[in-house]
Amino acid sequence: MSTIAERLFEAQARIAAAAQNSGRSAQAITLLAVSKTKPASDIREAYLAGARHFGENYLQEGVEKITELADLAIHWHFIGPLQSNKTRPVAERFDWVHSVDRLKIARRLSEQRPEGLTPLNVCLQVNISGEASKSGVPPAELAALAQGVSALPGLTLRGLMAIPAPEADVVRQRQALAQMKQLFDDLKVQHPQMDTLSMGMSGDLEAAVAEGSTMVRIGTAIFGTRK
Numbered sequence: 001m002s003t004i005a006e007r008l009f010e011a012q013a014r015i016a017a018a019a020q021n022s023g024r025s026a027q028a029i030t031l032l033a034v035s036k037t038k039p040a041s042d043i044r045e046a047y048l049a050g051a052r053h054f055g056e057n058y059l060q061e062g063v064e065k066i067t068e069l070a071d072l073a074i075h076w077h078f079i080g081p082l083q084s085n086k087t088r089p090v091a092e093r094f095d096w097v098h099s100v101d102r103l104k105i106a107r108r109l110s111e112q113r114p115e116g117l118t119p120l121n122v123c124l125q126v127n128i129s130g131e132a133s134k135s136g137v138p139p140a141e142l143a144a145l146a147q148g149v150s151a152l153p154g155l156t157l158r159g160l161m162a163i164p165a166p167e168a169d170v171v172r173q174r175q176a177l178a179q180m181k182q183l184f185d186d187l188k189v190q191h192p193q194m195d196t197l198s199m200g201m202s203g204d205l206e207a208a209v210a211e212g213s214t215m216v217r218i219g220t221a222i223f224g225t226r227k
């Protein structure tokens with residue numbers, strides 16, 4: 001059994017190798033350690049090994065860990081589904097949210113962001129695989145949503161996020177990631193401050209880096225399987 005620190009270093013090495021293979025700098029890719037369902041002690045271990053960005057999916061669990069780990073200089077990312085009646089703790093306690101897919105939610109987050117804090121960093125979640133059951137804005141509605149979000153004073157539009165449908169076929173897997181990069185580049189014309197393309201997980205981080213990801217969200221490969 002390897003330790004969390006060893007697995008974090010392995011994940012960083014995978015990112016570096018993938019970056020090198022596509023002629024990119026490893027510094028251009030941020031590792032977001034996805035710690036959902038894992039105890040605060042695991043996060044502390046990864047932090048001591050050098051991880052600084054952590055992602056949580058469940059609001060109450062995330063807020064508890066943020067409170068418990070207040071002594072650490074962690075950037076907290078909310079990456080789970082957002083309900084419009086539960087935006088306040090996200091606005092008050094997190095630094096980033098990756099799962100904004102409706103203007104109604106964005107408006108609430110902006111209104112609820114406390115005045116003393118910097119604006120909340122936002123990625124718009126795109127339903128890139130067109131799955132009826134999935135959250136995410138359809139690509140055809142993305143430009144309008146980005147326009148609305150960028151006008152909100154409590155938010156900073158940082159980029160896009162996607163969770164492509166699981167795909168055994170590597171070519172098909174690459175297609176969805178490439179479509180995200182195209183959407184990102186197109187949108188950047190109107191929103192040049194955008195610098196974050198959040199895609200790639202334990203199973204597809206190499207493909208995501210090859211297609212231009214700037215932030216990979218790694219859970220299992222660092223913290224082990226979840227129950």
Ligand SMILES: *Cc1c(COP(=O)(O)O)cnc(C)c1O
Nearest residue numbers: 034079201202203217218219220
């Ligand atoms: C759980 C989760 C991840 C991490 O997935 P792994 O396959 O465990 O690396 C990444 N992104 C989101 C949105 C998740 O919910």
